[in-house]
Amino acid sequence: MLGLGKRDTSLVIIVTLMALLAPFILNPFPTESAMAQFNAGYPDLLQRFVIFGIFAIGFNLLFGLTGYLSFGHAAFLGIGSYAVVWMYKLLDYNIVPGLVLAIIVSGLFAVLIGYISLRRSGIYFSILTLAFAQMMFAISYSDLIGRFFDTSITNGETGLQVYTSDPQILLNDWESVPHLLGLVEMRSTYILDAGAWSFSFNAGYYFCAIIMILAFYLSVRIFRSPFGLMLRAMKSNQQRMTYTGLNTKPYALAAFVISGMYAGLAGGLLASMDPLAGAERMQWTASGEVVLMTILGGAGTLIGPVLGAGFIKYFENIFSKINDTVLHQWFSFMPDGLEDAMVFIVHPFIGKGWHLTLGILFMLVVIFLPGGLVEGGQRIARLFARRKDTAPKETQSTPAE
Amino acid sequence: MSNSNFTRRGVLKTSAIAGAGLALPTYLRAASDSGFTNAPTGSTVTLGFNVPQTGPYAEEGLDELRAQELAVQHLNGEGDAGMMNTFSSKALKGNGILGKKVEFVTGDTQTKSDAARASAKSMIEKDGAVMINGGSSSGVAVAVQGLCQEAGVIFMAGLTHSNDTTGKDKKANGFRHFFNAYMSGAALAPVLKNAYGSDRRAYHLTADYTWGWTQQESMQAATEAMGWETVNNVLTPLASTDFSSYIAPVLNSGADVLVLNHYGGNMVNSLTNAVQFGLQDKMVNGKQFEIVVPLYSELMAAGAGANVRGVIGSMNWNWQLQDEGSKAFVKSFGEKYGRPPSNSAHTCYVQTMLYADAVERAGTFNPCGVAEALEGFEFDGLGNGPTLYRADDHQCFKDVLVMKGTENPTNEYDTLEIVEVTPRAQVEYAPDHPMFAGGELGKCNPGA
Numbered sequence: 001m002l003g004l005g006k007r008d009t010s011l012v013i014i015v016t017l018m019a020l021l022a023p024f025i026l027n028p029f030p031t032e033s034a035m036a037q038f039n040a041g042y043p044d045l046l047q048r049f050v051i052f053g054i055f056a057i058g059f060n061l062l063f064g065l066t067g068y069l070s071f072g073h074a075a076f077l078g079i080g081s082y083a084v085v086w087m088y089k090l091l092d093y094n095i096v097p098g099l100v101l102a103i104i105v106s107g108l109f110a111v112l113i114g115y116i117s118l119r120r121s122g123i124y125f126s127i128l129t130l131a132f133a134q135m136m137f138a139i140s141y142s143d144l145i146g147r148f149f150d151t152s153i154t155n156g157e158t159g160l161q162v163y164t165s166d167p168q169i170l171l172n173d174w175e176s177v178p179h180l181l182g183l184v185e186m187r188s189t190y191i192l193d194a195g196a197w198s199f200s201f202n203a204g205y206y207f208c209a210i211i212m213i214l215a216f217y218l219s220v221r222i223f224r225s226p227f228g229l230m231l232r233a234m235k236s237n238q239q240r241m242t243y244t245g246l247n248t249k250p251y252a253l254a255a256f257v258i259s260g261m262y263a264g265l266a267g268g269l270l271a272s273m274d275p276l277a278g279a280e281r282m283q284w285t286a287s288g289e290v291v292l293m294t295i296l297g298g299a300g301t302l303i304g305p306v307l308g309a310g311f312i313k314y315f316e317n318i319f320s321k322i323n324d325t326v327l328h329q330w331f332s333f334m335p336d337g338l339e340d341a342m343v344f345i346v347h348p349f350i351g352k353g354w355h356l357t358l359g360i361l362f363m364l365v366v367i368f369l370p371g372g373l374v375e376g377g378q379r380i381a382r383l384f385a386r387r388k389d390t391a392p393k394e395t396q397s398t399p400a401e
Numbered sequence: 402m403s404n405s406n407f408t409r410r411g412v413l414k415t416s417a418i419a420g421a422g423l424a425l426p427t428y429l430r431a432a433s434d435s436g437f438t439n440a441p442t443g444s445t446v447t448l449g450f451n452v453p454q455t456g457p458y459a460e461e462g463l464d465e466l467r468a469q470e471l472a473v474q475h476l477n478g479e480g481d482a483g484m485m486n487t488f489s490s491k492a493l494k495g496n497g498i499l500g501k502k503v504e505f506v507t508g509d510t511q512t513k514s515d516a517a518r519a520s521a522k523s524m525i526e527k528d529g530a531v532m533i534n535g536g537s538s539s540g541v542a543v544a545v546q547g548l549c550q551e552a553g554v555i556f557m558a559g560l561t562h563s564n565d566t567t568g569k570d571k572k573a574n575g576f577r578h579f580f581n582a583y584m585s586g587a588a589l590a591p592v593l594k595n596a597y598g599s600d601r602r603a604y605h606l607t608a609d610y611t612w613g614w615t616q617q618e619s620m621q622a623a624t625e626a627m628g629w630e631t632v633n634n635v636l637t638p639l640a641s642t643d644f645s646s647y648i649a650p651v652l653n654s655g656a657d658v659l660v661l662n663h664y665g666g667n668m669v670n671s672l673t674n675a676v677q678f679g680l681q682d683k684m685v686n687g688k689q690f691e692i693v694v695p696l697y698s699e700l701m702a703a704g705a706g707a708n709v710r711g712v713i714g715s716m717n718w719n720w721q722l723q724d725e726g727s728k729a730f731v732k733s734f735g736e737k738y739g740r741p742p743s744n745s746a747h748t749c750y751v752q753t754m755l756y757a758d759a760v761e762r763a764g765t766f767n768p769c770g771v772a773e774a775l776e777g778f779e780f781d782g783l784g785n786g787p788t789l790y791r792a793d794d795h796q797c798f799k800d801v802l803v804m805k806g807t808e809n810p811t812n813e814y815d816t817l818e819i820v821e822v823t824p825r826a827q828v829e830y831a832p833d834h835p836m837f838a839g840g841e842l843g844k845c846n847p848g849a
Contacts, residue, residue: 044522142609142638157540157610157639158565159514161547164841177551187551200526274522275551276544278514316516317523320454320509325470352454352463352509 030196043202056305058262064300072133074286080267081277106264114256159278298372438848449530468746514544539563553848568837586623604656709806793832
């Protein structure tokens with residue numbers, strides 16, 4: 001279907017269903033129950049899941065296929081956000097011009113940064129991209145360009161926002177929040193109360209989800225294309241490719257630019273959901289986060305980055321909100337001394353300690369599941385498959401030559 | 402597939418379950434019924450406490466959290482009621498807010514605008530918070546204030562000292578109890594004149610972000626008005642940890658006062674560097690070299706240790722104040738946590754009380770009603786003397802404390818001493834003052 005093989009088609013269908021039904025899947029606990037703490041089906045987090053999913057899919061196109069580890073991808077995320085907010089400031093709250101601009105501008109920056117950084121490979125490439133990203137972070141954090149022209153381009157640490165004094169030449173009276181072509185406001189939410197459960201369907205989320213599905217489909221097509229094969233060949237042995245008389249640079253640059261445009265799109269979507277662009281989006285921690293997402297989910301796999309993005313965002317938003325009061329509620333059935341002891345034990349891993357929990361999980365995954373969450377899923381699947389058919393399998397793959 | 406499950410019984414069973422499932426969504430919760438975002442429906446009301454729990458201001462954030470928990474206890478009638486006894490408004494009865502028990506959720510701002518907005522959003526969207534309180538950075542406060550304006554909830558700012566929060570970035574749903582950079586400048590100038598004379602040359606080191614800029618601007622204006630000269634202003638990146646390269650040129654600049662427009666870890670490091678360079682022992686232009694830190698906090702002073710001795714700065718509130726409100730607060734905070742509260746803890750406690758009181762007086766949680774109750778509200782007994790919540794920009798006007806590092810500390814919390822309580826009249830300014838111009842309050846937004 002749509003130029004995909006059978007397995008890929010089912011993968012795309014699974015991702016589509018997961019994305020469309022996410023408000024149900026991620027809200028498994030009744031609103032009033034104690035477990036509601038772990039519900040993740042509220043608009044802001046759902047949006048983050050899919051937006052960072054797009055970011056990670058794009059990153060995986062570069063890292064998973066070519067093996068070039070970019071440590072500065074967050075720069076494109078920031079550029080995308082600034083582009084969208086500037087369109088709000090100049091035109092109006094329609095998100096479409098901003099998103100188009102976000103992709104174009106991040107693409108242009110990717111050409112420039114990629115052209116220079118790709119002259120080196122391995123660790124040197126990573127350091128170059130990191131240097132570019134940190135440079136751009138410093139410039140936007142202090143608004144150096146803006147100060148040079150005695151105006152404000154990034155609004156420094158406060159972050160770029162829309163003010164009533166901005167030109168906004170296309171603004172209509174009814175516009176006050178980001179919307180899609182005047183059809184629907186991004187923050188409009190339909191809340192469905194079903195018994196004890198409450199599900200929210202947010203327009204912005206579904207917009208992002210559809211874009212994420214398209215982005216995912218595109219990435220599958222790239223993975224399966226001759227272009228994708230070329231990138232993988234570069235990953236396995238670039239020297240050999242060069243010896244055969246092939247110039248690999250244009251392919252690597254193309255992959256870098258596509259990946260940068262994905263990141264720009266994700267950044268643009270962030271600003272489309274929430275009309276603010278901050279320089280922190282460009283910081284090296286944000287660049288590192290996408291690397292973690294991809295490795296945690298499974299680098300080089302199709303669905304891995306999306307899973308990794310969801311995993312990290314879940315921890316950041318859910319675990320950081322658990323506090324001691326909540327813990328006392330959980331363990332209230334225990335005798336007093338034991339309750340305090342349990343709270344004392346769990347305390348370092350929740351609230352401000354969510355980094356610690358995530359770090360431990362990351363270590364466990366990297367040590368025991370080097371292929372990421374996808375490998376975990378495959379192992380479980382194999383476990384069940386083995387139970388069903390005990391027929392002997394061919395253990396050795398046939399050599400290619 | 403050869404073995405299909407399509408038996409008559411199976412189909413009937415499945416369709417019955419499906420039918421029941423479809424019938425379940427009994428009604429669509431229309432948020433517009435109540436007329437505002439997150440109208441509390443049950444017997445409880447949820448407040449959102451958004452403070453930095455990780456990052457450079459984590460310590461301030463944790464102290465804020467302690468004070469907020471204490472405020473919730475007092476509102477619910479537990480503990481000794483703290484400042485509720487001394488508060489001039491008697492609307493709060495210790496039975497929650499409007500009879501609803503107060504619950505709270507917490508979030509980590511990480512001192513990043515993005516993360517702060519994400520955690521505020523999750524409190525509003527997921528936990529149904531009607532009010533967001535806390536924070537320890539002006540950049541974050543401005544970002545979260547914008548979010549609350551869009552979402553239709555009240556934002557009671559925590560520690561934010563930039564002029565912009567109630568200046569060019571002011572919002573109708575946002576309220577600030579803390580003082581601001583202009584007030585620091587206005588309060589410090591006369592004290593500095595008395596202490597160091599009116600013929601001084603000042604060198605500014607400024608943290609390169611919204612708070613630093615407005616702090617520097619305010620200090621420069623206030624000190625130049627009394628005759629000081631500004632030699633230079635150098636912007637330092639917020640992430641700097643070593644300021645030696647910025648301090649060295651000060652010695653050769655001919656300046657005799659160093660103004661450190663730094664806060665938190667920046668201030669601890671730059672002050673330590675300056676003291677290590679022996680600046681305070683130098684004689685320049687025939688005068689003793691002096692250091693000024695416009696914005697102080699107990700936690701910073703503790704971090705800088707002996708280096709703060711004799712250094713002048715300003716504060717919103719201090720636990721050593723002897724009025725009834727402060728004494729009551731310090732007592733109940735001390736009994737619960739075994740330490741005196743910091744000035745950011747105080748401001749968050751007071752903001753929570755002021756919000757609860759405004760809801761009681763307005764008789765509704767509707768942000769527009771609450772805003773109306775807070776605008777132009779005059780109160781006393783919360784530690785700062787008679788205070789006004791000005792309607793024009795939602796800024797509190799009250800006395801400002803000028804502090805000095807204690808020369809001979811008697812215990813680990815005795816780091817700062819009060820030099821002067823600058824009366825409110827001296828730090829007031831017009832709503833259209835040039836340092837605060839450019840923004841609009843807009844209209845209050847109830848959401849929904």
